[in-house]
Amino acid sequence: MNLDYTTLDALRTHHPAWRLLRSEHAPLIASFLQRAFIAPNVRALPAADLAEALEDELFSLRERLGSDAFPKPAAEYLNDWASQEKSWLRKFYRQGSDEAQFDLTPATEKAITWLGTLTERSFVGTESRLLTLFDLLKQMSEGSQADPARRMAELQARRDEIDAEMVRVQGGDIPLLDETALRDRFQQFMQIARELLGDFREVEHNFRQLDRRVRERIALWEGSKGELLAEIMGERDAIADSDQGRSFRAFWDFLMSSQRQEELSERLEEVLSLPAVRELKPDGRTRRIHYDWLEAGEHTQRTVAQLSQQLRRFLDDKAWLENRRIMDILRGIESKAIALRGQTPAGEFMQIADTAADIELPMERPLHTPRHQPKIADLALDLDDLEIDASALYSQVVVDKAALARNIRHALQDRSQITLKEISERHPLANGLAELVAYLQLGSDQFKAVIDEETPEVINWTTETAEQPAISRRARLPRVIFVR
Secondary structure, eight states: OOOOHHHHHHHHHHOHHHHHHHSTTHHHHHHHHIIIIITTTOSOEEHHHHHHHHHHHHHHHHHHHOTTSSOSOHHHHHHHHTSTTTOSEEEEEOTTOOSEEEEEOHHHHHHHHHHHHHSOOSOOOOHHHHHHHHHHHHHHHHHTOOOHHHHHHHHHHHHHHHHHHHHHHHTTOOOOOOHHHHHHHHHHHHHHHHHHHHHHHHHHHHHHHHHHHHHHHHHHOOSOHHHHHHHHHHHHHHHHTSHHHHHHHHHHHHHTOHHHHHHHHHHHHHHHTSHHHHTTOOOGGGGGHHHHHHHHHHHHHHHHHHHHHHHHHHHHHHHHHHHHHHHHHHHHHHHHHHHTTTOOOOSOOOOOSOSSOOOOOGGGSOOOOOOOOOOOOOOOOOOSSOOOOGGGGGOOOOOOHHHHHHHHHHHHSSOSEEEHHHHHHHSOOSSTHHHHHHHHHHHHHTSEEEEEEEEEEEEEEEEOOSSSSOEEEEEEEEEEEEEO
C-alpha cells in the first residue's frame, strides 16, 4: 500500500479506526470495548447488558472526573457509536428476537489492537519471530520445489538431523529452552492467537457485507432468477476463492479435527504449567483459546448460512409469485369464458390448416420400377378334347361374418352377456367348423369376450354332403362368453 498524502488524508477522513483515534472519547471507547468484547472474546452482547455495563463505567468516571463528564445516558452513547457515520459498533437483530445486539467492527478491533502495541513492554522477544520467519521461508522453499532429487535430498537431511538428535537424547544430552526463550515464544504465541480472532471478525465482516449486498439486489432485482444467482454466487466464490477465503477454509478444516483439538489442549496445559510461563501471569482464557477460535469460526459459518438462507427465500418467493400469477391468468380466462358462454361468435373466427403435419421422408418414396411389357404368344387353344370338372367352383364355402356379428348384437340387446353355445343353439351352424372359427375370431376382433378355461362346453351341429345326407358333429372347447 502506497502511503502518500492523498491516501492518508482519505483514511483520516473516512476510515472508522482513524476516526476512533481522533475522537474526543477515544480512551473511554477503546478501554470499555476492549474489556467488554476483546478480553473475554465475546462476539455479540444484548443492548441491555452492554448499556448496563457502560452505565457502571460512566458512573465510576463521573465519580472521579465530575458530574459534567459524559453527560449522556449509556444507550445514547452506544447508538452513537453504532451510527453509520462512526461505525465503531455493529447494531443488529438476531433472527427470532426483537432485542438489539451489539458487536465490534473489524476497524475498531484494529484500532484497539494498535493502541495495545503503544504501551511499553518489559520484555520484547525477537528470537521466536526470527525462527518463525525462517520456518516460513523454509516451508515456502520446500513447498514450491518441483525437483524430486532436491526434495529427496532435503528430506534425507531432515531425517539425518532427527536421527542425530535422537542419538544425543539417548546419550543423555537433552537440550532445553531457557526461561527467556520460553517467555519469548509464549508472547509470540499469544500475539498470533489474538490476531487470529481479529482475522475471524474481518472474514465475517466481508461475508456480512456480501449478505447485505445480496439483500439489496434481491429487493431491487427485476431480471431473471438465473442472472441474479450467477452474479451472487460469483461474488461468494470470489471471496471464498480469494487468498483470505482459502486460508480461512484451510485453518477451519485443520481446527475441526478432534485429534488436533485434543493435541492443542494437552500442549496448552503442558506449556501453562511451566514456571517461566506462570511468571508472565497469562490470561485465564489462554487455556481455552482454541475453543475461542472455534466459537469465532462458527459465527463466520453462520453468516455464510444466512447468505444461503436469503437465496433460498428469494427463490421460494419468486416461485410463489409466479404460481400466483399463473393462477390469476387461469382465473381470468375462466371468467371471460363464462361471460362469453352464451354469445356464439359470428362467421369464421378460427382456421386450422390441418390437424396433423404431412411429413414425407425421402426414403419413403418408392424407387422407379420399369414397366413390364407382357409378351402375348399367338397360340391357338384347342379345348374340344379337354374335360374340365366345374363343380369345384360351386363347392366353395363362404362364411358371412357380418351376419354372425348381427347375431351376437341381437343376442346382447336384452342381455349383458351370452355364451357361444347359446348363440349356436339360437342360430345353428350352417357352415360347420368354419362358422365356429369365425365366431371365435369375432370375439377377439369386434366384441369383448371372456374365456372360462375351467368350464368346458360341447357345441353340436349337422352337416350334409352328397355322399352322406346328414352327419352330426360336435366340438369340445372352453366356455366362450360374449359381454356387452
